[in-house]
Amino acid sequence: MMSQIPFNLDKINKEDVDKEILRTGIIAELDAVSLYEQLASITGNETLKKVFAEIAKEEKTHVGEFQALLLKLDQEQTSELEAGKKEVDELMK
Numbered sequence: 001m002m003s004q005i006p007f008n009l010d011k012i013n014k015e016d017v018d019k020e021i022l023r024t025g026i027i028a029e030l031d032a033v034s035l036y037e038q039l040a041s042i043t044g045n046e047t048l049k050k051v052f053a054e055i056a057k058e059e060k061t062h063v064g065e066f067q068a069l070l071l072k073l074d075q076e077q078t079s080e081l082e083a084g085k086k087e088v089d090e091l092m093k
Contacts, residue, residue, distance in 0.1 A: 019077075022070040029066065032059040 012020055033056050040052035071078045 019070060019074050022066050022073070025066045026063055026070070029059045029062045032056075033063070 036052045036056035036059065040049045040056065043049050043052070071081070
């Protein structure tokens with residue numbers, strides 16, 4: 001369930017390190033969202049369900065924060081994200 005850190009910092013160009021750190025943060029937060037949402041769905045305890053759901057929501061905010069930073073550092077990521085949005089829009093017409 002939990003992702004492994006997908007890189008060896010020694011093999012990354014210095015100018016790409018921060019982008020890879022942000023991607024790793026995104027992966028970690030998405031893993032946390034998945035975990036907390038799964039736990040919320042299996043518990044019968046309504047208090048636990050609410051707490052796990054709220055924490056999952058907070059982790060989604062963290063994904064957004066890391067993504068916003070990544071998009072400031074990586075123009076290619078920005079343009080490819082836009083291209084992906086356009087492709088989905090076309091498919092949904």
